[in-house]
Amino acid sequence: MNGHYTQATFPELDVYAETERSKQRTKVKVLPSADVLDTLAGASAVKATILDPWYNKGIGGERADYNDWLAAVIRSACRISEHVFVWGFPDILAYQVAKIPEGFKLIAWLTWYYKNCPSVIRGWRSAQNACLHLAMDGATVYPEHFLSIDQLERWKAGKMRFVPGPPTVLEAPLNIGFVGRNEQTGHPAQKPLSVIEPLLLMSTxxxxxxxxxxxxxGTTGEAALRLHRHAILCDDSSTYLTITRKRIAAYQNQVNG
Ligand SMILES: C[S@@+](CC[C@H](N)C(=O)[O-])C[C@H]1O[C@@H](n2cnc3c(N)ncnc32)[C@H](O)[C@@H]1O
Known part of the structure; x- marks a missing residue:
């Protein structure tokens, strides 16, 4: 890994939130707005990177070079991460499976299944998103993080022949209308915490x-705080970064009182 994040690269860290729970301090850094490729080029090594770009349709528009652009983003993320998660619709991610960078492999093709997407076209109604879990050869996964307390004790005592992992289909409704009201921030493509948390649990x-x-x-930031992981967040939209900062600050206040 050849990450080289320095203060000079990102001179103004405008939010540095901390929460304290069980004597652990977890920190979320929200960087000034930047293009994803610049952020990745300036980043130091991390355990996991979440890539959740626009979907090349609808909000966010379309770009003719989308597949090549996303392949370049994934390559750049793989240079600094042990685990990389890439979100998208299945037709988009299918192309990326053939482009996985050397030294990395596909650990799992995850599906997020939601039942509550309104019909906007005549025909099949969208009910899934996909997420590729890529990992560096030899990277560790942590299925034991999904065990109950009883199971964990049996596992630690060596009494479990295998660790039952979580399913590759994550079932959670879209946060729209009255669903997930207390999570909603106004971002038009916000993911539920319940589909980001399993990614962090499995890889970190x-x-x-x-x-x-x-x-x-900033869903990844809040998920990280909830699970006592550190997070570094960026986006090319300063409007969305304002939402992220408010969200992290609100969570911090909720936890620290
Ligand atoms: C699908 S949304 C991410 C939603 C996020 N996971 C959440 O739960 O709120 C995609 C985000 O990528 C950002 N984005 C798109 N292209 C970008 C680029 N080239 N560099 C940095 N951010 C970009 C958009 O501004 C948008 O906020």
Missing amino acids: RANDTVLDPMCGS
């Missing part, structure tokens, strides 16, 4: 750092 331990260079409303 407490105090590891996760990077989200297209963080939108």
Whole structure:
């Protein structure tokens, strides 16, 4: 890994939130707005990176070079991360499976299944998003993070023949209308915390750092704080970064009182 994040690269860290729980301090840095490729080029090594770009349709518009652009973003993320998660619609991610950078492999094709997307076209109604879990050869995964307390004790005592992992289909409703009201921030493509948290649990331990260079409303930041991981967040929209800062500050106040 050849990350080289320096203060000179990002001179103004405008939010540095901390929460304290069980004597652990977890920190979220929200960087000034920047393009994803610049953020990745200037980043130091992290345990996991979440990539959740616009989907090349609808909001965010379309770009003719989308597949090549996303492949370049994934390559750049793989240079600094042990685990990389890439969100998108299945037709977009199918192209990326053939382009996985050397030294990385596809650990899982995850599906987020939601039932509550309104019909906007005549025909099939969208009910899924996909997420590729890529990992460096030899990277550790932590299925034990999904065990109950009883199971964990049996696992630690060596009494479990295998660790039952979580399913590759994450079922959670879209946060729209009255659903997920207390999570909603106004960002038009915000993911529920419940689809980001499993990614962090599988790929990181407490105090590891996760990077989200297209963080939108900052879901990865709040998920990281809830799970005692550190996060570095950025987006090319200063409007969305304002939403992120407010969200992180609100969570900080809620926890610290
Ligand atoms: C699908 S949304 C991410 C939503 C986020 N996961 C959440 O839960 O709020 C995509 C985000 O990527 C950002 N984005 C798109 N292209 C970008 C680029 N080239 N550099 C940095 N951010 C970008 C957009 O501003 C948008 O906030």
